Amino acid sequence: MNNPEHAAADHAATAADVGAGADARPEAPAPTPQARIEDLEDRWRRAMAELDNLRKRHVVELGRAKAAERARVAAAWLPVLDNLELALAHADADPGSILQGVRSIRDQAVQMLATLGFPRDDETGVPFDPSRHEVVAVVDDEETEPNTVVRVVRPGYGESGHELRPAAVTVAGSRE
Amino acid sequence: MNNPEHAAADHAATAADVGAGADARPEAPAPTPQARIEDLEDRWRRAMAELDNLRKRHVVELGRAKAAERARVAAAWLPVLDNLELALAHADADPGSILQGVRSIRDQAVQMLATLGFPRDDETGVPFDPSRHEVVAVVDDEETEPNTVVRVVRPGYGESGHELRPAAVTVAGSRE
Numbered sequence: 001m002n003n004p005e006h007a008a009a010d011h012a013a014t015a016a017d018v019g020a021g022a023d024a025r026p027e028a029p030a031p032t033p034q035a036r037i038e039d040l041e042d043r044w045r046r047a048m049a050e051l052d053n054l055r056k057r058h059v060v061e062l063g064r065a066k067a068a069e070r071a072r073v074a075a076a077w078l079p080v081l082d083n084l085e086l087a088l089a090h091a092d093a094d095p096g097s098i099l100q101g102v103r104s105i106r107d108q109a110v111q112m113l114a115t116l117g118f119p120r121d122d123e124t125g126v127p128f129d130p131s132r133h134e135v136v137a138v139v140d141d142e143e144t145e146p147n148t149v150v151r152v153v154r155p156g157y158g159e160s161g162h163e164l165r166p167a168a169v170t171v172a173g174s175r176e
Numbered sequence: 177m178n179n180p181e182h183a184a185a186d187h188a189a190t191a192a193d194v195g196a197g198a199d200a201r202p203e204a205p206a207p208t209p210q211a212r213i214e215d216l217e218d219r220w221r222r223a224m225a226e227l228d229n230l231r232k233r234h235v236v237e238l239g240r241a242k243a244a245e246r247a248r249v250a251a252a253w254l255p256v257l258d259n260l261e262l263a264l265a266h267a268d269a270d271p272g273s274i275l276q277g278v279r280s281i282r283d284q285a286v287q288m289l290a291t292l293g294f295p296r297d298d299e300t301g302v303p304f305d306p307s308r309h310e311v312v313a314v315v316d317d318e319e320t321e322p323n324t325v326v327r328v329v330r331p332g333y334g335e336s337g338h339e340l341r342p343a344a345v346t347v348a349g350s351r352e
Contacts, residue, residue, distance in 0.1 A: 047227060051227055073249035164250060165251070
């Protein structure tokens with residue numbers, strides 16, 4: 001091959017380089033057509049092999065990334081579980097302590113979900129929003145603006161576009 | 177281009193095809209060297225562009241797969257959190273109910289982790305295994321075989337190679 005710098009720079013090469021072989025440098029003789037064909041066949045073969053490798057590598061990487069994320073999120077919950085067990089252990093000695101313990105654990109779990117990107121949504125008094133609320137009942141409430149969330153039956157988690165689930169709510173009906 | 181079947185079959189092409197242009201088919205005239213160079217330049221340019229696209233696409237896919245896995249695992253814990261809140265709500269009416277409720281929730285959380293691929297490890301009486309146990313104390317226990325797990329201080333989760341954390345244990349010391 002009378003154009004060795006092409007092979008050496010193969011990984012950094014871009015499509016813009018494709019015509020470079022035709023620009024005869026002062027110090028290098030112009031390649032013969034046959035040499036140019038061999039050089040291009042070589043580059044094309046390498047690019048196709050690299051495509052094949054890249055596809056295989058990404059399947060492996062995807063599996064690894066998912067497993068790592070699964071472990072990360074599962075591990076984030078272990079302190080919640082540990083504290084549940086501590087609360088149970090303490091309850092034998094002091095039955096009254098468990099209620100306060102469980103409240104703290106609930107708060108810890110809610111905080112954990114927010115840290116993972118899924119903040120709790122349990123606001124009342126806000127206008128009904130179909131993107132974050134699921135209506136389970138419409139109630140008569142003379143003192144409340146129609147279409148306002150009166151009660152959160154089950155809190156939602158997550159933000160618009162990244163929702164784990166919507167908040168299940170009751171809303172005030174329209175006034176007659 | 178006097179070799180149009182190459183362009184059409186571009187996506188299915190493999191490196192083994194690279195010499196096919198030289199096998200003159202009865203119905204097609206052999207390409208001139210210049211046509212062969214143009215064809216190869218075109219193929220190489222496409223392969224490089226495809227490589228570039230593939231890299232970009234995989235970065236996006238990786239991010240999406242991680243976000244989906246994060247949401248899936250976080251959502252798996254919502255029933256645990258919901259039940260904690262139910263237990264708290266019932267506790268106001270029946271303070272004695274919370275202990276049994278919290279025990280069930282603990283079991284639910286342990287079951288959830290197992291389903292995600294991280295079974296609980298809290299066995300005693302098994303030989304110490306550095307791949308799953310972390311020794312927090314060595315105790316004298318005349319009735320137990322040396323190097324046996326006597327007590328699990330904090331359970332481990334996960335299996336060999338997919339561990340969230342090892343079990344923290346006390347083991348029986350060697351006999352004098």
